[in-house]
Amino acid sequence: MSNTMSPSENLIKPLPSAVSVLIVDDEPGMRSFLSKALSKKFALVETASSVEEAEQLRSRCHFDLLIVDIRLPGRSGIEWHEALDDQERRSDIIFMTGYADIEVAIAALRAGASDFIMKPFHLEQMMKAVDRCIERRLLKRENLMLRRDVAIGYASTIIGNSEPMMEVKRVIERVAPTNAVVLIQGESGTGKELVARQLHQLSGRQGPFVPVNCGAIAPELLESELFGHTAGAFTGAKGSREGLFSFASGGTIFLDEIGEMPLKMQTALLRVLEQRAIRPVGGEKEVAIDVRVVAASNRNLAEEVEAGNFRQDLYYRLNVLDITIPPLRDRAEDIVELTHYFTLQLSSELGVREVVWSHEDLQKLQQYDWPGNIRELRNMIERCILLGKPPAEYWKQPVRQEVVAEGGYPLEWPLKEVEKSHVMKVVDAHGGNKSAAARDLGVSRKTLDRKYKEWFDGESVDGE
Known part of the structure; x- marks a missing residue:
């Protein structure tokens, strides 16, 4: 699998500053040290020297994260039950201690700690613990918002706030209220239909959204499916039938994979776009339509025009407004x-x-x-x-690789050497796992061990 980023890069979205933190420690130096470091990252950072003082602050303000020293004057951090047992205003808690007591650590985790850090510690160690806690909390917030969106029917929301997707959203908002034809281009699986649905939802059109996969309908049936047919128009047409353009009246028809449309149908579609009317198969009269057309293709239609697979005039007619979805x-x-x-x-x-x-x-x-x-x-x-x-x-998991001999073995190599070279390539491909290699080679592990003993004259044949 190829990577698009270096593993060393920060791959998680930057944490927002709208996070509140409360530091509880009886040492002024520790409070000042952590407060200065965390204030650079988060909007609200407060400090307290005891559980009692901290509870007063917590009663006035909710904190997403509590960083609490276990050994405090009066009540210990583990005895701060108001915070530990508050399920409605639950905070993540990182406990600190300068005493290497495993029983205390276990008690802290049982009390509900999200993390446990021994003093003294490096600032980087604390910041990583803080990031882990805040990421979990932000995930919970996002899930609550998404659960709300799903509950009220926003399942077609376009997800993503990257600059490429923000540009797509801006274009959608600009062109949706118009009746212009829109061409959506992008690789397979990028969400072209989702963009088409969003165009329809923001258009204000009262009719339905009708998606059509042009590549999934037999070419000889496509014209009838789109424009309908009259009784007796062809063998099996016992009665008249409305097409999908008629069903989409007042709404939007989405012609997906339009690059798969036969040239004959491209001619008919061009006429529909220009005349704003359809003629059912076998019919003599054209029927006016009020349908917005949105088309999509995972092929580069400009290249298809050059190759003679797509009509140039239809391409220009469709490409009035273009939205390209990034991979x-x-x-x-x-x-x-x-x-x-x-x-x-x-x-x-x-x-x-x-x-x-x-x-x-x-x-x-x-x-x-x-x-x-x-x-x-x-x-x-x-x-x-x-x-x-x-x-x-x-x-x-070890990636199973298809092992292919490089070929060009010296003609003087005996069959034994060719066999040895091939077997070792398979074993190397499985990271030295001889059991997995044996399965690929179609032999038993015992046979493979015997071969190794034969080739290496008793050298070690250890391996999985």
Whole structure:
């Protein structure tokens, strides 16, 4: 799998500043040290020297994160039950202690700590713990918002706040209120139909949205499907039938994969766009229509015109307004938001408990280049939920490689040497795992061990 980013890059979206933190420690130096560091990152950072003082602050303001020293004057941090047991205003808690007592650590975790840090510590260690806690909290917030959106029917919302997607949204908002034909281009799986639906929803048109996959309808039936037919128009046409353009009256017809449309149908469609009327197959009269046309293609239609596969005049007629959807690899910063959205949506559809993915899972998802785009991402999330397998596990497993001999073996090589070279390539491809290599070679592990003993005259044949 090819990566689009260096693993060392910060792959998770920057944490927003609208986060509140309360530091509780009886040492003034520690309070000042942490307050200065965290104030550079978060909007509100308060300090307190005791549980009692901290509870007064917490009664006036909600804090997303509490950083609490366990050993405090009066009540200890673990005894701060008002914060630990408050389910309605639950905060993440990082406990600190200067005493290496495993029992205290266990008690802190049992009390509900999100993390536990030993003093003295490096600032980087604390900041990583803080980031982990805040990421979890932000994920919960996003899920609550998405759950609300799904509940009130915003399932067709375009997800993503990267600059390429923000530009797509801006174009949609500008062109949606018009009746102009729109051409949507982009790779398979980028969400062209979703953009078309958004155009329709924002258009104010009262009729339906009618999607048509031009590549999924037999060429000889496409004209009848789109324009309808009269009784007796062809064998089997026992009665008249309205076409999809008629069904879309007052609304929008979405012609997906229009690059697959036969040239004959392209001519008929061009006439419809110019005359704003259709003629059913076998009919003598044209019927006026009020339908907005949105077309889409995963092919480069300009190149198809050059190749003679697409009519130039139709291309110009369709390309009045163009929206190009970027592939997922060019907007990797949207992957986290898309993952949260699909996880919530699919968990609900599948009737399973919602899953929270780890930082490593999200990193791995952002590092992959997604040749199948959003459709591939959604399918992977669905598999992960059904199998109970986190996304990162897909990249931890040894990738089965198709081992092909490089060829050009010296003609003087005996068959034994060719066999030895090939077997060792297969074993290397499996990272030295001889059991896996034996399965690919179609032999038993015992046979493979025997071969190694034969080739290396008793040298070690250890391996999985």
